Amino acid sequence: MSRASVVPVSVDFAQTERFRYVLRLADTSLILGQRLSEWVGHAPALEEDLGVANISLDLIGQARMLLSYAGEIEAAGRDEDQLAYLRDQNDFCNLALVEQPNGDFGCTIVRQVLIDVWQLELLSWFDASTDQRLREIAAKAVKETRYHLRYSSGWLVRLGDGTEESHTRVQTSLNDLWKFTTELFTPDEIDRLAENAGVAPNLNVLRGSWLHRIDEILNEATLTRPDDVPYVWFGKRGEHTEYLGHLLSDMQYLQRAYPGVTW
Amino acid sequence: MYTQGLDALGDESLHLPEEELAELEAHFQAKIDADEKIEPKDWMPAAYRMTLIRQISQHAHSEIVGMLPEGNWISRAPSLKRKCVIIAKVQDEGGHGAYLYSAAETLGISREQMIEQLLTGQAKYSSIFNYPTPSWADIGAIGWLVDGAAIMNQIPLCRCSYGPYARAMVRICKEESFHQRQGFEIMIRLCEGSTAQKRMAQEALDRWWWPSLMMFGPDDANSKHTGQSMRWKIKRFTNDELRQKFVDVTVPQAEFLGLEVPDDALVWNEETEHYNFGPIDWDEFQRVLAGHGPCNQERIRARIDAHESGAWVREAALANAAKQSKNL
Ligand SMILES: [Fe+2]
Ligand SMILES: [Fe+2]
Numbered sequence: 177m178s179r180a181s182v183v184p185v186s187v188d189f190a191q192t193e194r195f196r197y198v199l200r201l202a203d204t205s206l207i208l209g210q211r212l213s214e215w216v217g218h219a220p221a222l223e224e225d226l227g228v229a230n231i232s233l234d235l236i237g238q239a240r241m242l243l244s245y246a247g248e249i250e251a252a253g254r255d256e257d258q259l260a261y262l263r264d265q266n267d268f269c270n271l272a273l274v275e276q277p278n279g280d281f282g283c284t285i286v287r288q289v290l291i292d293v294w295q296l297e298l299l300s301w302f303d304a305s306t307d308q309r310l311r312e313i314a315a316k317a318v319k320e321t322r323y324h325l326r327y328s329s330g331w332l333v334r335l336g337d338g339t340e341e342s343h344t345r346v347q348t349s350l351n352d353l354w355k356f357t358t359e360l361f362t363p364d365e366i367d368r369l370a371e372n373a374g375v376a377p378n379l380n381v382l383r384g385s386w387l388h389r390i391d392e393i394l395n396e397a398t399l400t401r402p403d404d405v406p407y408v409w410f411g412k413r414g415e416h417t418e419y420l421g422h423l424l425s426d427m428q429y430l431q432r433a434y435p436g437v438t439w
Numbered sequence: 440m441y442t443q444g445l446d447a448l449g450d451e452s453l454h455l456p457e458e459e460l461a462e463l464e465a466h467f468q469a470k471i472d473a474d475e476k477i478e479p480k481d482w483m484p485a486a487y488r489m490t491l492i493r494q495i496s497q498h499a500h501s502e503i504v505g506m507l508p509e510g511n512w513i514s515r516a517p518s519l520k521r522k523c524v525i526i527a528k529v530q531d532e533g534g535h536g537a538y539l540y541s542a543a544e545t546l547g548i549s550r551e552q553m554i555e556q557l558l559t560g561q562a563k564y565s566s567i568f569n570y571p572t573p574s575w576a577d578i579g580a581i582g583w584l585v586d587g588a589a590i591m592n593q594i595p596l597c598r599c600s601y602g603p604y605a606r607a608m609v610r611i612c613k614e615e616s617f618h619q620r621q622g623f624e625i626m627i628r629l630c631e632g633s634t635a636q637k638r639m640a641q642e643a644l645d646r647w648w649w650p651s652l653m654m655f656g657p658d659d660a661n662s663k664h665t666g667q668s669m670r671w672k673i674k675r676f677t678n679d680e681l682r683q684k685f686v687d688v689t690v691p692q693a694e695f696l697g698l699e700v701p702d703d704a705l706v707w708n709e710e711t712e713h714y715n716f717g718p719i720d721w722d723e724f725q726r727v728l729a730g731h732g733p734c735n736q737e738r739i740r741a742r743i744d745a746h747e748s749g750a751w752v753r754e755a756a757l758a759n760a761a762k763q764s765k766n767l
Pocket of ligand 2: 614618
C-alpha cells in the first residue's frame with residue numbers, strides 16, 4: 177500500500193467541509209470568550225477578574241485567527257467581523273456547552289474545565305494535522321490552553337475540595353453540564369471527513385484521553401463523574417439552546433443596528 | 440478604621456516626647472525637601488500616612504469602580520479587535536487597582552479593610568464613574584477624556600515623595616497613555632463615519648466634558664488638602680493648574696475631531712496663552728460626591744453584588760488552602 181492511500185491528502189477534504197470544520201473551532205472559542213468576558217468587573221475577587229479576562233482574551237484571539245482562516249477557505253470575501261457579527265444563530269456552529277450561561281463562578285469553572293481539556297487534547301493532536309494552518313494556529317493556542325486548564329482545574333479542586341457549600345455547588349453544576357459533553361465526542365459527517373483527511377482526530381480516541389484527564393481532575397476535586405445521558409444538543413450543526421440567540425443579539429447589536437459602517 | 444491600621448503598625452509617635460517628635464518631623468521634611476523617597480519602614484508623621492492611605496485607596500477604588508462603566512460595552516463591542524482592546528483595558532484598570540491596593544498596604548491597612556470601606560461608603564472613589572455609558576461613543580470619550588485627565592493628574596504622582604506610590608504610578612501611567620490613545624482612535628473612527636456615528640460622538644463629548652473637568656477636584660480656593668500635600672510632595676500642582684493644562688491640550692483635539700466642546704464661554708486668551716472656559720457646576724459636583732449622581736447606586740450595588748456572590752468562592756479557597764497546608 178502506498179503512503180498516499182494510508183494518509184489521505186488534505187485536498188480530499190472539500191472546501192465547504194473544511195470551512196465548516198474550522199468555523200466550528202472558531203465559534204467555540206468565540207462564544208466561550210464572549211461568555212467569560214461577562215465576568216470582567218464582577219468576579220469573586222480582583223485576581224479572578226484579571227484571570228478570567230486573560231482567558232477570554234486568549235479565546236477571542238484564537239477565534240480571530242480561526243475566523244480569518246475560515247474566511248480565506250470560503251473565499252467569499254467575509255472577514256473575521258463579518259463572520260462573527262453578521263451570521264444568524266443557525267449558522268453558528270459552536271459546541272452547545274460553551275453557550276450555556278455562566279451561572280455562579282463554580283458553574284463557569286466546571287464548563288471551563290470540560291472545554292479546556294477538550295481543547296488541550298484537540299490542539300495537541302493538531303500538531304499532526306495535514307492542515308498546515310491549523311497546525312500553526314494550534315501551536316500558539318496550545319500554550320495558552322495549558323494555562324487555561326491550570327487556572328480552571330486549580331479552581332475546580334479548590335471549590336470541589338473546599339467547603340461543603342462549594343462542593344455541593346460545583347457537583348450540581350457538573351451534573352447539569354455533563355450532558356453537553358456528549359456532543360464533543362459524537363462525530364457527524366464533517367467530523368468523519370475531517371478525520372479521513374487527516375485534518376482532525378478520531379473523536380472516540382480523543383474521548384479516551386479526555387475522560388482520563390477529567391477523571392484525574394474530578395478525583396482530586398473529590399467530585400463524582402455523572403452518568404452519561406442520551407439527550408444531546410448539536411450546536412456544531414447549528415442546533416442551539418435558547419441561550420445563544422440572546423448572546424448574539426447582545427454581541428451583534430451595533431453591527432446590526434448600523435450596517436455597513438466602520439468602527 | 441485608619442487608626443486600627445496605625446495601631447497594628449505600632450505607630451507610637453503620639454506618645455513620644457515633643458522634642459523627639461519635632462526632630463523626627465524635621466528629619467522627615469528635610470528628606471522630602473531633598474527629593475528623597477519615603478519608604479514603608481521610614482518614620483513618617485501620622486497625618487502623612489493617613490493622607491496617603493486615603494488618597495491611594497481612593498485611587499485604587501476608582502480603578503475598580505472604573506471597570507464598570509466600560510465593562511458595560513464589552514459584550515457589545517462592535518468588532519473583535521475593539522472587543523479585545525476594551526477587555527484588555529478593563530483588565531489593566533483591575534491591575535492598577537491591584538498595584539495600588541498593594542502600595543496602600545505598605546502603610547498598614549489591609550485590602551479587606553479598604554474594600555470594606557468602599558462597600559460601606561466610608562471611602563470614596565472618583566465621581567466620574569458615576570456617569571452612565573449609554574452608547575459605544577462613551578467608550579471612546581472615556582478613554583480620550585477620562586484617561587486623559589487621569590494622566591494629567593497622575594504624571595506628577597510618579598515623582599510623589601512616597602516610594603511605593605510613585606513606583607506604582609510609573610507603571611500605571613504608561614498604560615493610561617495607551618488607553619487615552621485607544622479612546623481617541625475610537626472617536627476618530629466615529630467622527631469619520633456616518634451621521635449617526637458623528638452624533639454619537641458629539642453626544643458622548645457633551646456628557647463627559649464637564650465631569651472630566653471636575654475630575655481635577657474643587658477649585659484651589661476650596662481645596663482642603665492642597666497646601667499640606669504640596670509641602671509633602673504628594674501633590675506637585677494645584678487642581679486648577681492641572682485643569683487648565685487639560686483644557687489647553689484637549690480643546691485642539693476636539694477641534695481635530697470636528698466636535699464642539701459644550702462650553703459657550705470657551706475662548707483662546709492671547710494674553711495668558713490659555714483657554715478661558717466657563718464656570719464649573721460645583722453643585723453638580725457636590726451632588727454626585729454626596730451619592731446622588733446618575734449611577735452611584737448602580738456602581739456600588741454592582742461591587743457589593745460581586746463581593747457577596749463571590750463570598751462562598753473565597754471561603755472555599757481558604758478552606759482548601761487550610762487543608763493543603765495540613766497535608767504538607
Ligand atoms: Fe487606570
Ligand atoms: Fe485607564
